[in-house]
Amino acid sequence: xSTPANAPWLVVGLGNPGPEYAMNRHxxxxxxxxxxxxxxxxxxxxxxxxxxxxxEGRTGPVGPxxxxxxxxxxxxxxxxxxxxxxxxxxxxxxxxxxxVAVHDELDIxxxxxxxxxxxxxxxxxxLKSMTKAMGADYHRVxxxxxxxxxxxxxxxxVLKDFASAERKELxxxxxxAADAVECLVVEGLERAQSAYNx
Numbered sequence: 001x002s003t004p005a006n007a008p009w010l011v012v013g014l015g016n017p018g019p020e021y022a023m024n025r026h027x028x029x030x031x032x033x034x035x036x037x038x039x040x041x042x043x044x045x046x047x048x049x050x051x052x053x054x055x056e057g058r059t060g061p062v063g064p065x066x067x068x069x070x071x072x073x074x075x076x077x078x079x080x081x082x083x084x085x086x087x088x089x090x091x092x093x094x095x096x097x098x099x100v101a102v103h104d105e106l107d108i109x110x111x112x113x114x115x116x117x118x119x120x121x122x123x124x125x126x127l128k129s130m131t132k133a134m135g136a137d138y139h140r141v142x143x144x145x146x147x148x149x150x151x152x153x154x155x156x157x158v159l160k161d162f163a164s165a166e167r168k169e170l171x172x173x174x175x176x177a178a179d180a181v182e183c184l185v186v187e188g189l190e191r192a193q194s195a196y197n198x
Contacts, residue, residue, distance in 0.1 A: 008056075008068040009185045010094040011036065012085050014103040014126035016159075017075045023167075025145045026078060026158040029102040029126075031170075032143070032177040033071050039178065044073065050087035051076045060186035067185050070094070079125035082133030089134060099138035100181060101130060104158060108144030110166060111173040112198045113180055115141050117189055123154075139184060143177050 013033030014026075021027050037044060040057035047054040053073045058066035070092050074084040089099060097117070103126055108114055118137045121127035130138065148157035162170055176196065184192040 006068070007095055007098060008070050008092055009098045009100065010070045010072060010085070010089055010092060011100045011102065011181055011185070012072045012074065012081070012088075012130075014078060014081055014101055014124075015073065016078050017073070021159070023161040024159050025104050025162055028104045028143045028145065028174065028177070030073050031174045032102045032141070032181065033073055035174055035178040036069075036181060037071055039182075040069075040071070044071070046075075047072070047084075047088060048091075050084045050091065052084040052088060054088065059182050069185060078129075080129055081126045082129035082131070085130050086133040096135055096137050097139075099134075100141060100184060101127060101138060102141045102177060102181060103127060103143065104145045105142035106145060106147055106154065106158075108142060108146075110144055110146040111169060111176075112144040113141065113177060113196045114144075115139065115180060115184060115189060115193050115197060139189065141177060141180055141184065143173070 013029035015030035037055050042055045042057050044053035044055045052075055055071045059069050060066045072088055074081040076084050117139050121131055148154055180192055180196040183195055
């Protein structure tokens with residue numbers, strides 16, 4: 001089935017709602033989508049029945065060449081992200097191939113990015129929930145957070161704030177992740193991979 005030319009992209013930041021989680025490693029997806037919202041120049045609002053905050057706008061070149069995007073932050077907590085994302089996808093009639101999940105990734109060094117289409121969830125509960133709800137053939141922008149030090153449990157590590165040394169570069173890396181999303185949406189996966197995969 002061909003994708004309608006005017007179908008929007010759905011860019012989902014994965015994270016947990018609430019101020020206590022705002023600077024957690026697990027919330028880097030929210031951080032990137034918040035920055036994209038700033039660039040578009042709008043404010044998130046609660047989406048009707050979907051448990052999510054959304055912002056509609058355009059990214060890329062000004063005018064008709066810009067791509068229509070829906071930015072979203074599920075409010076369901078990470079491990080239940082799939083329900084709200086799938087509800088938004090149905091509501092906005094977004095093809096699965098135009099869904100982008102921005103998320104933290106343990107198996108990549110801090111700050112490095114990897115973009116891909118489809119694949120497994122690598123133990124990430126947000127991706128697991130999304131894949132269960134709608135299949136695996138969506139794009140991922142994977143933001144490296146590295147592995148926990150010593151014997152720290154993964155769950156404790158991802159729910160901790162970035163360390164002070166990491167925070168010095170966090171703004172730069174989040175900015176780069178937002179750039180990668182824009183490149184993916186406007187220029188396609190191959191171009192974005194060659195520019196941003198590190």
